């Protein structure tokens with residue numbers, strides 16, 4: 351089999367899983383009485399190569415998520431060099447010393463969870479000579495605030511929102527969360543919906559709810575998710591933990 355055949359096979363493989371994911375999203379929107387256009391699919395490509403991003407872009411998925419700058423920065427450069435126009439979503443825990451790099455390619459940072467990070471990102475936006483950067487606040491939905499998956503506590507949410515607004519260059523667009531690992535997702539997503547609604551009272555532009563992954567996107571959509579972050583259901587089970 352030639353190299354080209356492999357690329358063709360990979361593209362049709364991704365096309366098939368994409369059709370299945372789109373079908374799941376459409377069905378969940380229908381049960382929730384929401385238009386399917388309400389939900390943006392963010393394809394999470396961590397551990398997968400730039401070629402897969404190009405396949406996704408060619409198949410009509412321009413929103414691409416990554417969780418580590420070390421991997422995302424070279425991938426974004428490769429995809430840009432190949433001429434594809436994609437929007438990079440940074441969805442992982444972010445160290446302050448990576449803010450400068452992330453601000454050079456990110457379209458939306460989903461994972462702002464502390465004022466110090468907001469401050470570092472705001473500095474980075476200025477250094478990158480961008481006028482602004484859209485961000486989400488990642489909230490911790492664990493009942494016992496174990497902080498395993500990151501995120502700000504509900505109690506500290508409004509203070510962080512204010513710090514983001516006060517930066518002048520970060521635009522607060524909504525909330526992101528990861529459902530608890532060892533509990534049913536529904537109560538967590540319901541809680542997230544309540545927090546998002548409260549946030550919108552003070553910040554009307556904060557309309558994004560980023561929630562739901564390969565295993566729980568239906569539940570997230572039922573509870574108002576506007577962005578689902580899907581990796582393994584599109585690209586296959588990851589060999590490494592990512």
Ligand SMILES: *Cc1c(COP(=O)(O)O)cnc(C)c1O
Nearest residue numbers: 394417441563564579580581582
């Ligand atoms: C990896 C990852 C996803 C995608 O997870 P899948 O279960 O592979 O769909 C979504 N969100 C974040 C923050 C991730 O790190």
